[in-house]
Amino acid sequence: MFLSCYRDRILFLKHMATIKESDDLDGKFYKPADAFFAAYNNIGLTFDDVTLATLYSEVLPRETQLHTDLAEGLHLNIPIISSDMDTVTESRMAIAMALSGGLGLIHYNMSDREQLSEVSRVKNHVHGLIQEPIKTAPDQLIGDVLNLIEKKHFAFSTFPVVDTQGKLMGLLPGHVVKQRYAKRKVAEALTPRDQVQTINKKDLGRDPIAKADKFFTDHPGIHKLLVVDEQDRLHGLFTMSDVERITQERSAQFKPARDALFRLLCGAAVSATRNAFGELDRERIVAHVGALVERGLDVVAVSTAHGHSKGVGDAVRMLRDAFPKLPIIAGNVTSGAAVEYLADCGANSIKAGQGPGSICTTRIVAGVGIPQLTALYVASRSAEKKRVTLIADGGITKSGDVVKSLTLAHAVICGGIFAGCPEAPGEVMEFSGKRYKQYRGMGSLAAMKAGSAARYGHSNDASRKIAPEGVEALKEVTTSVDRVLAQLIGGIQSGMGYLGAANLAQLRDKARFIRVTPAGQREAAPHDVVELKAGS
Numbered sequence: 280m281f282l283s284c285y286r287d288r289i290l291f292l293k294h295m296a297t298i299k300e301s302d303d304l305d306g307k308f309y310k311p312a313d314a315f316f317a318a319y320n321n322i323g324l325t326f327d328d329v330t331l332a333t334l335y336s337e338v339l340p341r342e343t344q345l346h347t348d349l350a351e352g353l354h355l356n357i358p359i360i361s362s363d364m365d366t367v368t369e370s371r372m373a374i375a376m377a378l379s380g381g382l383g384l385i386h387y388n389m390s391d392r393e394q395l396s397e398v399s400r401v402k403n404h405v406h407g408l409i410q411e412p413i414k415t416a417p418d419q420l421i422g423d424v425l426n427l428i429e430k431k432h433f434a435f436s437t438f439p440v441v442d443t444q445g446k447l448m449g450l451l452p453g454h455v456v457k458q459r460y461a462k463r464k465v466a467e468a469l470t471p472r473d474q475v476q477t478i479n480k481k482d483l484g485r486d487p488i489a490k491a492d493k494f495f496t497d498h499p500g501i502h503k504l505l506v507v508d509e510q511d512r513l514h515g516l517f518t519m520s521d522v523e524r525i526t527q528e529r530s531a532q533f534k535p536a537r538d539a540l541f542r543l544l545c546g547a548a549v550s551a552t553r554n555a556f557g558e559l560d561r562e563r564i565v566a567h568v569g570a571l572v573e574r575g576l577d578v579v580a581v582s583t584a585h586g587h588s589k590g591v592g593d594a595v596r597m598l599r600d601a602f603p604k605l606p607i608i609a610g611n612v613t614s615g616a617a618v619e620y621l622a623d624c625g626a627n628s629i630k631a632g633q634g635p636g637s638i639c640t641t642r643i644v645a646g647v648g649i650p651q652l653t654a655l656y657v658a659s660r661s662a663e664k665k666r667v668t669l670i671a672d673g674g675i676t677k678s679g680d681v682v683k684s685l686t687l688a689h690a691v692i693c694g695g696i697f698a699g700c701p702e703a704p705g706e707v708m709e710f711s712g713k714r715y716k717q718y719r720g721m722g723s724l725a726a727m728k729a730g731s732a733a734r735y736g737h738s739n740d741a742s743r744k745i746a747p748e749g750v751e752a753l754k755e756v757t758t759s760v761d762r763v764l765a766q767l768i769g770g771i772q773s774g775m776g777y778l779g780a781a782n783l784a785q786l787r788d789k790a791r792f793i794r795v796t797p798a799g800q801r802e803a804a805p806h807d808v809v810e811l812k813a814g815s
């Protein structure tokens with residue numbers, strides 16, 4: 280008895296010694312961020328220069344949580360944002376990103392009015408309750424309604440009918456909105472008020488979607504439910520398809536990113552433009568951002584190539600004063616001092632990345648910029664100190680790069696990865712049997728002429744000689760955004776599983792790095808085989 284206890288104890292101590300020894304050895308090779316990057320403090324490292332060590336794990340990839348809080352009131356369900364570039368993010372891309380749990384930043388190479396309507400398109404995409412349904416009046420002609428549908432590209436043809444006081448008169452059903460009835464008045468063709476299903480606004484309760492869902496189940500064949508007040512004035516509209524989609528979303532793993540009113544999240548970029556006297560164009564910027572906020576904008580990004588500058592700091596300060604609660608992203612930067620400067624000016628989240636982007640030539644043209652992983656490390660420590668979040672912007676070509684970015688940052692911004700998707704703006708072109716879409720840097724000559732010159736500190740005057748800092752390129756057409764995201768998310772979750780990280784905070788905590796040699800890089804990619812099918 281005594282002997283066997285003694286033997287067990289010896290075995291246990293030996294086992295512990297082995298663990299400690301291997302821990303010590305692991306620790307000598309695989310270092311946490313602070314120790315690792317300090318050891319390479321004279322070298323700029325990027326994604327392929329390092330790899331992450333795996334750790335004991337009880338975490339299954341599919342169980343990992345990917346949500347991230349970029350600011351108070353800015354909660355994403357996946358840490359991925361589409362770039363504010365004119366060949367990447369307009370409303371279609373922003374809708375697709377938010378539906379998958381991420382965020383799109385609408386670019387600013389368009390007029391203020393266009394940017395407002397792009398944001399509105401996202402915010403109005405799928406409502407639980409459509410608060411401002413498109414209405415018709417009883418004395419309108421059906422032909423006018425048809426013209427409106429064509430002009431505004433509406434995908435629906437059933438409209439509530441209201442009088443001049445907003446009182447509900449009936450519903451114009453889609454099956455009478457036909458060319459053959461064009462000359463008839465809406466009043467002659469509508470379903471009268473007493474046959475239209477409505478619910479009083481005050482009866483919607485705490486869960487209006489559940490209420491509407493039950494209504495559609497209880498009333499087979501009815502696909503629209505109108506919301507009215509005590510005076511029978513129209514206050515909104517539920518459609519069965521919206522309600523079904525939202526009900527399904529509630530059980531999906533990565534839910535759409537929505538605001539408190541259940542609208543999709545949307546961000547927009549602005550630049551620190553100057554007026555004719557070369558001063559920050561305060562009035563225009565504040566008025567425009569105010570109008571964006573009225574449309575429901577969730578976050579504004581002050582996007583420039585050099586965030587550590589007076590103009591950007593002034594713009595951030597001015598927006599913070601004018602909109603105390605609006606989340607502000609600002610950038611781009613690659614130093615700790617720059618992060619602290621923008622945080623002190625009032626930014627909630629800082630974009631890091633100068634020159635890593637697939638279309639960027641800033642490092643070649645201006646000779647500046649820092650390889651992305653070193654930049655992220657340096658920025659991350661200041662972000663932590665200032666209690667702001669960090670967004671890794673640019674250079675991401677594969678899911679492994681996202682995992683490495685998320686060991687230091689709270690989210691990533693991607694441009695090139697999404698530029699070939701059908702949701703990105705631009706036409707598909709065909710060359711030698713392959714299909715492409717245009718992808719250009721916001722600092723390319725063409726993009727700067729279209730408006731983004733201020734981002735690079737130049738005037739928009741095309742006659743002046745300006746040095747482009749980006750190229751115009753093509754991306755092969757890819758699958759839709761949700762499929763591209765599914766690949767990225769799958770990779771992030773695998774990475775987290777390998778590190779035993781159940782959420783992004785644990786990923787940042789647990790990551791241990793080691794430097795890779797060129798031979799190690801070759802080893803990491805498929806080699807010595809004839810590839811039949813690309814892996815991703």
Ligand code: XMP
Pocket residue numbers: 362363364611632633634635636637638639640641642672673674675692693694695696719720721722723748749750
């Ligand atoms: P990826 O690698 O995702 O990078 O295609 C997108 C990011 O690149 C930045 N960007 C530029 N940087 N010149 C630059 O130096 C440019 O013309 C340019 N255009 C975009 C931007 O941060 C974007 O999110």
